[in-house]
Amino acid sequence: MALPQIITDWFGQRGWAPRRHQMEMLEQADAGRHALLVASTGAGKTLAGFLPTLADFTDGQSHDGLHTLYISPLKALAHDVQRNLLTPVTEMGLPITIETRSGDTPSDRKARQRARPPHILLTTPESLSLLLSYPESFEMFAGLKTVIVDEVHAFATGKRGDLLNLSLARLQAIAPKLRRVALSATVADADAYRAWLAPYGDIDTVALVEGEPGAEPDLSILITDDRVPWAGHSGNYAVPQVLEEIARNKTTLVFCNTRFLAEFIFQKLWELNEAHLPIGIHHGSLSVEARRKVEGAMARGELRALVATASLDLGVDWGNVDCVIQMGAPKGSSRLLQRIGRANHRLDCPSRAILVPGNRFEYLEAQAAFDAVTEGQRDGESFRPGGLDVLAQFIMGAACAGPFHEDALLDEVQSALPYSGIDRAAFQRVLGFVENGGYSLKAYDKFKRLVRLADGTWRLAHPKFAAQYRLNAGIIVDTPMLEVRFKNGRSLGKVEENFAAQLAPGDTFVFAGMGLEVERIKDMDLLVKASAKASQIPSYNGARMPLTTHLSQRVRGFLTDRASWPRFPDDVREWLEMQDWRSAMPEPDQLLVETFPHHGRHYMVCYPFEGWNAHQSLGMLLTRRMEDRGLQPMGFVANDYALAVWGLKPISDPGALLSADILTDEFTDWVQNSYLLKRAFREVAVISGLVERQHPGKKKSGRQVTFSTDLIYDVLRKYEPDHVLLEAAWADARARMTDVGRLGDLLDRAAGTMLHIDLERVSPLAVPVLVMIGRESVAQGSTDDALLTEAESLAATAMRGD
Template identity: 35%
Template sequence: MSANEAGARAAAWMAGRGWQPFAFQQEVWQAVDQGRSGMLHATTGSGKTYAVWLGMLDALLRRHPHGRGAEPLRVVWLTPMRALASDTTKALAEPLRELAPNWTIGLRTGDTPSAERARQDRRMPTVLVTTPESLTLMLTREHAREELSGVEYVVIDEWHELIGSKRGVQAQLALARLRGFHPGLVTWGLSATLGNLEDAMHVLCGPQPDPAPRLVRGRIDKTLVIDTLIPPDPGKYSWAGHLGVRMQMPVVEEIDRSGTTLVFTNVRSQAEVWYQLLLEARPEWAGHIALHHGSLDKATREWVENGLKEGTLRAVVATSSLDLGVDFLPVERVLQVGSAKGVARMMQRAGRSGHAPGRPSRVTLVPTNTMEIIEAAAARWAARSGRVEKRTPPERPLDVLVQHVVTVALGGGFRADELFAEVTSAWSYRKLTRAEFDWVVAFCERGGESLGAYPEYHRIVRGEDAIYRVQDSGVARRHRLGVGTIVSDAAMQVKYLTGAHIGTMEEGFIARLKPGDHFFFAGKLLEFVRVRDMAAYVRKATKNKGTVPTWMGSKMALSTELSDAVLEMMQSAAQGDFLEPELEAARPMLLTQQRLSKIPTPHTLLVEAYQSREGQHLYIYPFAGRNVHLGLASLLAWRLAREAPNTFSISINDYGFELVSAAPFDVEPVTSQRVFSGTDLLHDVLASLNSTELAQRRFREIARVAGLISTGYPGQPKSTRQLQASSALFFEVFRKYDAGNLLLNQAENEVLSQELEISRLGETLRRMRAKQLVFAPLRHPSPMSLPLMVERFREKLTTESLATRLERILRDMEADDAA
């Protein structure tokens, strides 16, 4: 059948709206008609949703002619966010109303009311929009096979957002289960920002899909404008955040000149600060600007999202909570405060503006330090060059598999051989050994070597028919409450004394507050009153000063693609090429760096040495991101101390790291590049860190995903201290009495692969050895080294003391320059 015939209904429906299908949409229609799974990669706002949905609807209507009754569940549409799920449901419903008015569509997420869930349980809709967690919960139902065997299509929206996480692995396992129910299942993934499309498609479709999946690239002309809000005087020296507040009025003026604007920040505390900065500058904007992040109450977030859709808000300050494909047509501008840290993230956020075919998308980068001005030029160059980050899935996470085994045992049960074949059809488990699988089943059955005496860890039971099932209702309830892989520190509700809900905040921040303390949250200044029943009660504050909450979570690291692009910009500056406006703005800093030291380039490795009253400092600039630099700094400090006993303090940022010692040390092992050896890398990295502490911290997450510890029941949550104590107890018990426990091995592997990025660390060492080392002794801290000093000072100095210290350092530098 030709593409035109395959998409006849789809094309007619679009024509009725005055739309002409793009070639990539017709290509998807044809592939769907052929029963092929695939991956659609197209620009944000170009029509990806209708490309896949109209093709599937057209094919379904030919196989199941529209009658008076609704079809049973045929399509599952997975989205990574609840807000996106609601928006997607509305988009899918439009053609359904005209082409199959008796067919139904439903939404099922953690926010779905119980009455709606009950209606769906009696009769599932024809199309169900849901999340990976809610789909997994459906698989725990006793009659899951009967209820889901009619599913013919699954779509995973924003696949790039899921693929690199355990949520993506959870989705892989759910897909493998559905393929077992319906071997002809067709699966499509949608994405706008991925650098390894072929790999991502095979992860989605499984190791050996038949027929071969189709990769469709939606090439349409869409203008992407990336520019920079350049500060008036960036200065010669730079450290994190030093330009932040100075950018207040430039940002306000940009919003004044624009239509509806999204102001993105990377973390929630920064979003709270910038919302206050905007209100401080324009009090009359109260009610016309808003704040959006994941800790705010659902009703508040929905009010903000509706205001964006209707165009009634002038600006919204947001975090990644608004990154994904919710359709905000009125948004004209996107401002990114600070570095986006990655090309894909920047392009994703840019796509929130001009979210329709033919409309340009524009993102304006707002640097908070001078290096971020250079990053802005680098990000634009990388985007134009197509240097977008790759996303790779986790390999064989056994905690997710433990959870899945109990899920399947609840959902009708399983035979071991059949489930092993099914699990290994999921990409992340394609290399899973039978011994590992059998260990997981035994762990679910008896709790491993050390938990056999505790019945609550005998979660599955093998019957006489060789089928494993869950028989204990308490186990079933705890499991369903714990389904999912999103793990965060225990959150406390924040409420007014009247009981009105404001949002949630991590318990660690609340624990540091005393009654009467003031803090900003949800755009309001609040006074802390008391904690009761795991809720923090507050009242509106009368004072005008307060602290900003902090949320746990590691800082985002600069990606390899953006790091390499920054070095390309530095190369231009080293050659005297300041043609980019950002490089011209950063010229004073770059020239100062060149005069006091050297400018790093793609082919050189800069190493600086400096002597101060604190001791001997060594600065190394691999440009590999903060996670890798933490491992590198610890590794090199350990190797240097092994050659000559010494104690080092460490400071890191995205560009490099500092080693400082009160006692002098020989830098020859560094200048000769001897300490950059890749030999015995794993052994030396583990020896250089407190790997047991890191693994124990990682084990907390694994224990929760694997169902060893519970966060409590609704209305009876457990505190962070209780969760940490429980996970620490399991960790120690397994180490002493169950040394072969594979979850312990996973914790160590995740520390290496995720926290320290061991593969990237090894590659960075190789690149460092291949570069020409440039050694630069310093008389004063260079513009590149000063931020590393500041990072270290922040940990032990008050804000006032830090400002005084910096003022003295800068004054001494300027005096020396004048002389």
């Protein structure tokens, strides 16, 4: 298909020529095929996606109604695309109207968009789902030609992807000739995404369009004075060099893995910023106004640096960013590639990025990510069956739009890949829940939401349920903070509910410098008492990004690839050599377990390399098993690479502790007696619409929502333990909150490959994890100096040559 002359001229005026993949996207559109475009950052993916739409408007004919729907994972990205798309449309003089729609869009504009939509609408999965709940949606989307899903890798494998895929199925039912397009720079398994994008998972209907390779990134690892710290995660030791880098460049993006760390690094930079360079901060906890202000300042080139989290991983196009700095380990090659691409956002210019490892294990991880990026290797993604709570939300939204027939809706649902395996019986269970809440709740009028007519058609029982649905729909459930309190009411501060969810009465942990024992969790309070017992959970750690399996395997490979050690800094190489001499290096499929005495206690350190989430869960289970077996455990500590447990008695048989039945016996007991399952249930109850977050004119507090869901949870556990939402909550608790899949792989491996080394003293490999014992998270209280001092003392013991 030839490019229309007006577009060819526009390219020429800018000194550009259309790229091959852009022309191929035009050809696939002309053939009416769905398409997945995988191309490097800066390759003009967004323009390639919109090119067929622009071409349609150059024919001089009038186009009424909505032509193209663009879906992005972030509101900021939608606004950025609108700003960048308006430029070619205006310069070509094309008669195209472009608008955004999100939770921030004024209600009068939303109503007008439903009646008189623009030609191109830019939105998010949640806003699209809400649009589809209106009766006007059938007319609004009837003439839709194209839907473009940007940064598809960012949400396809999660619950937002489930909701979006169901919405695509509904759009396809309304507009059968609709063409689906997805864009990404970091897809490892293109065929898996083609299947996700295709109706009924028919991969042959989706063309794969691959872009030309971009310029090789200019990537380096920052090491100050040739020393890599033993411990810590913040990279605080390198802040002076980071500030020097900011001063050298016009604009620098400094990425941090958590909001806590972003605030911490931002403050450390300002403490040293004697030149008063304009430095900003951007993360998801900031207000909309604060984020927009910073985004605007970056777009205008007014900031020299911006400290950010994953809130800016995706797509936002600031072409004047000279350098990206990653503080701490990147956790995945795909994420790192995405972040690197924010620098010199042009295909032909090398993106410059610097990695700042926090400790020696993180150096290995940084090197693994460096190698993966250099080789163009990305992390694999794991797709899973769709969430039943998301399906319930979709069914309710369909009912709000108008009556539906069960057979037709089931076919729609099965055409979405995450739900392709759902059978009629499972579908009817979810439909029954939406109808009346299920057996235990159907006596209550508030749950009687659907009515079935004689001909098999379903409709809303009352219009009020549509208003309730639209106030409460959505997949993202805010993670509240729990107040840590003594029984007398004194507050010690707040912890994320993710952390509190793992605790059971009797567990001990360190917070605010104090040893605390959990008494119970009541509503939004974590009730504790002071404890002289050694803390089982040595510190409160904020949310962590999981280490990808791909990077984990690369790091494990370094340990036995002795030929690669000479390229590491001297202190890292000496650390590995001393470990090899004193103990052992685990082979790639081997689980190394070391036991040794230290300061009157007996330690067991294992090296699974399965990520902090999995290790934290395993530590919880191991201390329970050790208690049952009289080993008098005193606590555990975990990082992404290793897990250490310790107690008053030596552990002579690690294999008995690490047997796979721990995932059935101790795991089930832990989940049922901790807050974990209740917390998971609250999320699925909110997503499925069982409990409302908001009523007209007011919003429930987190305490009110928790009270409501806890009450219903207790009723269902007692009277309907096979309720569909309890099933969904168990699935969440197992897969998402404890990373139990990786735990299972680890324990299966341990059965046949465990290498147990009994030592006289701490090993070099154990130092980075042991030094974290009893310390608050660096991001919580700047204990870097104390960590480094203790690490050097411990390391001196481990590295002695005698």
